[in-house]
């Protein structure tokens with residue numbers, strides 16, 4: 001056993017709470033843990049679909065690997081295991097990053113949100129069996145945030161009972177939709193509806209873009225991949241230009257509004273229902289795309305920091321693990337706390353979303369404005385805090401943190417996108433401010449928007465802390481687990497306060513002495529939590545396969561893994 005493995009084993013011996021109990025709480029119960037592990041075992045024991053190290057792959061190899069694994073998953077593995085795309089098991093499969101995230105996670109749910117019963121009956125079975133592969137095409141080259149500015153039009157042709165879809169200029173081209181570039185043959189396309197020269201705003205249309213046999217683009221369609229990005233390498237974000245493309249009248253997804261054969265426009269629900277898909281995604285992607293990513297980065301950085309020996313605390317004494325340095329504890333442990341605290345706040349948000357969908361089934365959408373405000377604010381605050389944290393955790397691993405061998409750069413490159421998609425964060429914060437504080441006149445409004453953004457960040461952080469604090473109070477668990485959760489709650493709250501003492505001092509909410517006390521209390525908590533650090537990240541229960549990290553493996557064998565990984569570099573195929 002290597003020295004590093006022995007160090008980690010010693011650390012695990014001093015954890016003072018039941019790690020399995022905390023895993024069960026994090027998962028939402030022992031049965032959930034059992035289900036998640038069963039799925040992980042099935043995935044990891046099937047070489048056709050298990051996670052592999054993509055660190056050395058080209059962009060094209062990563063895309064092809066993601067598509068191949070995904071098709072195998074749906075065509076072979078799910079039927080073999082007796083699982084359907086809506087089985088609970090599949091919700092755990094999304095953790096194993098593959099392609100078709102937008103098809104499965106956006107296109108299909110939006111079809112269910114916007115389609116009539118007949119339209120769902122027509123397209124859903126095809127989508128579930130991948131006979132059609134869809135994208136959600138809303139954003140254009142020239143507009144992403146300002147939806148009322150979208151330029152793609154859908155003009156109703158009464159004579160032929162068709163819509164004519166057109167991108168009037170280059171900036172109207174759809175740009176960014178995931179799975180669009182090479183995979184999708186259909187698009188759930190958002191366009192401005194026009195009837196007899198009158199504009200009715202953004203509406204959803206089902207548009208076939210490729211031939212189902214040859215996969216060639218249909219007439220009037222120009223489609224392709226937008227090129228290399230910061231991350232999301234397994235996803236072919238694409239461009240789509242439509243030149244006078246005709247679709248049947250029946251392809252307007254008409255749960256909320258329809259156009260009669262004679263061109264009469266009939267609305268059936270609030271025009272805000274068209275925004276529903278964005279509320280849903282903001283409410284449910286945070287856990288899988290931001291918080292889970294932070295948990296992986298914490299696992300890697302904590303395990304590595306416990307085995308990385310560097311320097312002496314006392315001259316002449318043996319080298320210590322970098323986790324003994326208070327600065328390292330300050331870098332890592334508040335983000336371990338954030339993972340737990342935001343995980344449970346996101347759970348509350350998704351529960352609120354599910355409650356809203358039940359109200360919506362009874363035609364009650366009165367809760368939509370509040371849910372829009374909370375989901376927009378949470379999406380902005382949590383995605384930013386998590387992605388900022390992942391970068392701090394990467395830097396805390398020194399040089400090896402800068403290598404793909406650590407696994408953290410790939411984790412960060414995917415998580416940070418959550419600050420932009422589904423609503424750019426600043427815009428989301430301002431939406432939350434508007435709904436929480438009311439809309440002043442546009443000029444007073446723009447002049448105060450910088451402060452409003454900060455006010456909303458504080459508002460949402462307070463929601464996160466109070467949600468977790470009340471959740472712990474109600475939680476039935478052993479005392480050691482409750483104690484460590486209370487420490488994490490206090491650490492997250494204090495780290496947020498200490499990052500903003502200026503605001504508290506400015507308004508006289510805290511005195512300078514109280515600010516000193518808050519700072520001292522945080523340092524004391526770091527020391528209290530330090531002995532449990534490895535147990536807290538072990539409780540996330542990320543397998544080595546999921547982490548794909550030479551620094552964060554469960555056994556701590558960092559150096560052997562690093563060297564074995566480097567030797568696989570394509571540059572090492574030849575000595576010269």
Ligand SMILES: CC/C=C\C/C=C\C/C=C\C/C=C/C(=O)SCCNC(=O)CCNC(=O)[C@H](O)C(C)(C)COP(=O)(O)OP(=O)(O)OC[C@H]1O[C@@H](n2cnc3c(N)ncnc32)[C@H](O)[C@@H]1OP(=O)(O)O
Pocket residue numbers: 094101102104105106136138139144145146147148178272275276278279284285288289368369372420421422423424427431435
């Ligand atoms: C489980 C998932 C699995 C896999 C997926 C994995 C990864 C996903 C990766 C990528 C997917 C990404 C997809 C996308 O990015 S899709 C595109 C997302 N785009 C956006 O979010 C656009 C953001 N812009 C907006 O939301 C609006 O334009 C904005 C709200 C910013 C401004 O609206 P507008 O300009 O129309 O004016 P306002 O006066 O501000 O609003 C009008 C009115 O409507 C209300 N409103 C606005 N938005 C919403 C909403 N979402 N829900 C409810 N209500 C909304 C707003 O409050 C105003 O109401 P009122 O005051 O009563 O007039």
Ligand SMILES: Cc1cc2nc3c(=O)[nH]c(=O)nc-3n(C[C@H](O)[C@H](O)[C@H](O)COP(=O)(O)OP(=O)(O)OC[C@H]3O[C@@H](n4cnc5c(N)ncnc54)[C@H](O)[C@@H]3O)c2cc1C
Pocket residue numbers: 102136137138139142143144145146175176177178232237417420421422423424425426427430
């Ligand atoms: C990885 C990834 C995947 C994506 N997947 C999809 C997809 O599947 N389907 C899809 O339709 N789209 C997708 N998108 C596009 C995404 O939804 C948009 O990029 C996003 O909505 C932001 O819009 P934008 O790019 O036009 O930014 P802009 O709105 O142009 O933002 C640029 C800057 O302007 C500021 N700004 C804009 N408006 C305001 C305002 N009113 N007040 C104050 N500041 C403002 C913003 O804060 C930002 O700083 C994806 C994007 C990414 C990165």
